[in-house]
Amino acid sequence: GPSGVGKGTLLEHLMKVMPQFTFSVSHTTRAPRPGEEDGVHYNFSTVEKVKAMISNGEFLEWAEVHGNYYGTSLEGLRGKGVTVLDIDVQGVKNVKRAVAEGRLAGANYVFIRPVNVAVLEERLRGRGTETEEKILLRVANATGELEYGEEAGNFDVIITNNDLNKAKMEIVEVVKSLYRL
Ligand SMILES: Nc1ncnc2c1ncn2[C@@H]1O[C@H](COP(=O)(O)OP(=O)(O)OP(=O)(O)O)[C@@H](O)[C@H]1O
Structure with missing residues (x-):
């Protein structure tokens, strides 16, 4: 889902409830936020190192975002x-491309959406972690992401993160059902 929708918040909860799963720690060139x-x-890194990893084919997926x-x-x-x-x-x-090319066995896709962009x-x-400029850039990018996320067939499940406790319960239920737990 788009930046600010609550992915980090929901996944932190999911990982606590499902300790049998491993959280994939991404590489990033962005600066750490307080507490990270x-x-x-x-894995906080530099543009130089990440670019070298890209050329060496070390990533399953990578993207330049914001x-x-x-x-x-x-x-x-x-x-x-x-x-x-x-x-x-x-x-x-x-990731979908990696699955199509046989570089990854498979994946389930869960989209987290907000009620609206204003939220x-x-x-x-x-x-409070982003400058005004970064907030506006993230919000501008959100519209296209929501269109893709909400289009039928792109995701296995869509969760609306409105009431946080409800969304937390939903993501746990969704994962349990996807993995028959
Ligand atoms: N349901 C909710 N209701 C109100 N506030 C929420 C809800 N879910 C998350 N938040 C708050 O919204 C902010 C953004 O959440 P979070 O950092 O988890 O988003 P994210 O999708 O991981 O963003 P990014 O992709 O930029 O890392 C946080 O301050 C979080 O506490």
Whole structure:
């Protein structure tokens, strides 16, 4: 889902409830936000290093989003069983390509949507981690992402993150049903 919709919040909850799954720690070139730990929330890296990893084919998927690079390294997934990726629409398209090309066995796709774009903007402001310019860029990108996410057939499941507790319960139920747990 788009930036600010609550992916990080919902996935933190999911990982607590489903300890048998592994959270895939992405590489990123963006600066850590307060409270974010290297190797836990992200592998914080430099543009130079990430570009080198891209040329070496080390990523399952990577994307340049809002001026920063994000990527899932193949090495980070190896031998981990079911891994959970916190990725945006570009990332999803790239994972789908990897599955189509046989570089990944398969994946389930869950889209998190807000009630509307105004709510996203409110949450990004409330989070207090983004400059005004970055908030506006994220909100501008959200419209296209919502169109793709809500189009029939693009995702296995769509969850609306309005009431947070309801959305938390929903994501757990969805995952349980997708993996027959
Ligand atoms: N249902 C909700 N109701 C109100 N606030 C929420 C809800 N879900 C998340 N938030 C808040 O909205 C903000 C954005 O959530 P979060 O950081 O999880 O989004 P994200 O999708 O991971 O964003 P990004 O892709 O930029 O990392 C946070 O401050 C979070 O506490």
